[in-house]
Amino acid sequence: MNYYTIKDLEIISGIKAHTIRIWEKRYGFLVPERTSTNIRFYTDEELKLLLNVAALVKRGHKISKVAAYGEQRIHEEVLKLSEQSSSMDDYLDQLVIHIINFDHLKFERVLDSVQEKLGFEKMMTELVFPLFRKIGIYWQIGSLFPAQEHLISNLIRQRIIVEAARCSVSDQAPTALFFLPENEWHELGLLYSRYLAAKAGVNVIYLGQNVPLDDLQALSDQIANRLAVVVTSFVSAIEKEKLEDELQKIGGIFPNIPVVVSGMQVRISEPQLPANVRFVQHYDEFHDWLLKKALPGTFD
Structure with missing residues (x-):
């Protein structure tokens, strides 16, 4: 079972801790337990109840009425809400x-x-x-x-x-290489970019997570002349110097190919980028750039 502080409940539910305490005292629908040092904590069931109550209150139900519903009625009202x-x-x-x-x-x-x-x-x-x-x-x-x-x-x-x-792709379509660098496992953003590329008619080679630079070099030696663009992302924590080093190496592995990089770490660190590496922050920006710049073969 998970246990939560009142601050956890505030963050997850969007209901201020002060308001939660008032609801506890006035309506008694949450009964926190306490540690040996008198710190209140809440269980999974209490979190679920609060989330349901918060959903109803946010949609106009009065807390005084919701508190009198009982758990079954609360569940039924939330179900109605989900249908609407x-x-x-x-x-x-x-x-x-x-x-x-x-x-x-x-x-x-x-x-x-x-x-x-x-x-x-x-x-x-x-x-x-x-x-x-x-x-x-x-x-x-x-x-x-x-x-x-x-x-x-x-x-x-x-x-x-x-x-x-x-998405249908022709044999004559330009090819893009998608990968995540070593120690990078957060792939949903890259997968979505891959979908956008496929939708644009690009033939995608998707290597997935945690790809060593040596493997990239070997692949580049074999297929670089087929690639229109290389796409990667940095989401996991990495020092700026290490990030810049990684980007320099990736740019060097594909010196004549535009490399698109995205991810929170690039946005936060603002690293110096090699000449052939471009940072894109939004998916719309990536899609537009892909169509207008990379695929016709220009990069500026």
């Missing part, structure tokens, strides 16, 4: 609840609903990636099991792969 959802905040709240509950079926139903209404790309950029930013915060404070993060990452990964497989 129209905003991304609604969907985000639902997904967080399903993640906490390890309910992958309901998690996927929400994604199915959003994808049907808005399309795959809007689902990814307006729902899935904001969700993972939230998950990153929860993971930092220890409020998610690694298994929960792995579960939803794999569910999203499968969706991206399915969508990419639907």
Whole structure:
């Protein structure tokens, strides 16, 4: 069982700690336990209850009425809410609840609903990636099991792969090489970029995670003359000097090929880039650049 502080509850639910304490005293629907040093803590069940209550209150239900519902009525009202959802905040709240509950079926139903209404790309950029930013915060404070993060990452990964497989590519299409460098495992962003490239008609060679530089060099010696662009990403923590060294080496392995790099570490560190390496921050920017610059063979 996971245990949470009141600060954890505030971060996950969006309800201020002061408000949670008031609700506890006035309505008694949360009953925290206490450590030997009198610090309050909460269980998984109390977190789930608070998330459901918060979802209702955010959508206009009065807390005084919600507190009198009882858990079964609260569950029923949240279910009704999920059927009427129209905003991304609604969907985000639902997904967080399903993640906490390890309910992958309901998690996927929400994604199915959003994808049907808005399309795959809007689902990814307006729902899935904001969700993972939230998950990153929860993971930092220890409020998610690694298994929960792995579960939803794999569910999203499968969706991206399915969508990419639907894209048709001709034998004459330009070729792009996608990879993650050594010790880099966060691939969802790169996978989505791969989908955008496939949608644009690019023939993608996808190497995946944790690719050693020696392997890249060997591959470059073999297929560099076929490549229109190389794409990589740095998300995991890395010192600026090490990042610059890695980028210099990658640029050197593919000296005559544009290299596109993305990821939080590049955005934060603002490293000096080799002449043939370009940083792109947004997926729209990557897609536009891919179509206008890389594929015709220009790079400026």
